[in-house]
Amino acid sequence: MAIAKITDGETSLGYALSEINLDFYDNIRRQAKLWNESTFYLLDGKQNIISAGTQEDRRESFVTTDTERKDYHEKYDAIDFKKYPKGSFNYQVDGNTYITYYSNVGYTDWRVLLSVNMDLFLNKGQVSFFFIGTLVLLCAISTLLLERFMYKRIVWPVQHISDTLDGIQQKQDYSLRIRAVRKDELGTLSEKINELLSFIETENLYKAKQERLLREKAERDALTHVLNAENIREYLRGAISRHQSDGSPMAVLFVDVDDFKAFNTNYGHSVGDQALLYIASVLAHETGGIVGRIGGDEFLTIIENQERLAMLESCLEWVNDPARSQFVLRGSGEVLPIACSIGVVFVDFNGSCLEEITAERLENLADTAMYEAKNNGKCGYIIKRCPPCENRK
Secondary structure, X not given: OEEEEEEEOOEEEEEEEOOOOOHHHHHHHHHOOOOOOOEEEEEOOOOOEEEEEOOOOOEOOOOOOOOOOHHHHHHHHOOOOOOOOEEEEEEEEOOEEEEEXXXXXXXXXXXXXXXXXXXXXXXXXXXXHHHHHHHHHHHHHHHHHHHHHHHHHHHHHHHHHHHHHHHHHHHOOOOXXXXXXXXXXXXXXXXXXXXXXXXXXXXXXXXXXXXXXXXXXXXXXXXXXXXXXXXXXXXXXXXXXXXXXXXXXEEEEEEEEOOHHHHXXXXXXXXHHHHHHHHHHHHHHHHOOEEEEOOOOEEEXXXXXXXXXXXXXXXXXXXXXXXXXXXXXXXXOOEEOOOEEEEEEEEOOOOOOHHXXXXXXXXXXXHHHHHHHHHOOOOEEEEEEOOOOOOOO
């Protein structure tokens, strides 16, 4: 029987089917102590016989003609089964009076029928009473068995699939899976849904990775792969806010490569690009700070590590120390001279005027210190402290 319709928008793709074992109906039919000419029927929603017969036989069609069953059809078709899911009706077949007791089967559009030839009994009142009791018991047992079977085999698996899909929709968690332990149509459907979820999860992970790479690419300088000008200045503003809160010191470095224009002229722009990569790497390694490129050969570095701040001058000396940092030209092994002028602003938030400390002011102070280092002969550094507030007494 069909248990679910599969669609794509308004297009019907097919149905999910489940095979129902009806052996227990046959057992009920054989074990029921029915009177002579009493017949048990199980009909589907289109009134096709699923199982029928007496204690001794089983058949899949009526033994009477449509003409003989005319009165039966008229009485049967007049019943409102939604309003009266259980009941009985009398009719004539070939001069004999019959009574049929019926009951709808839960979760389906199937129906259980029990037909009895009433002319065989003298005491119709007792017969009716007995058969009503038998029918009620029979229908109750059949309905309970079928409902239990339907719940275990169909309703619960479908509910589990629905709950899993609802959880995925609410949590947007495509790692959830349906427990597919059965080998029937519902098990196959669960496996196909799990395959689809695995595909979606993989696609989401790939898209997240691509978005992260694009975001990092947008935040980084294309040549040196350090932060670009916008993001290093945004980082500086965040660092100022953090250190103002906890009162710890920090330092801002403005770095300019000495004679870089001449370097490009002498060795070419390709070698110049290698030199900028080298300078960015040395600054990050020796200072332990966050490095950003703000111009052609200009870098801004923020040092927050307290151990590196305690040995700040040693770190700055290592940046330009030929014994420790040498730019080796790729391919040739030639060592090329390259040095930097560095302006440093050391900020002690416990001793400075907090209202005057902004990212723009610190960058300008570091830039001014860098030019002082250039005027002193280049290849060196100047350290300044953030000046006290002029209004401070």
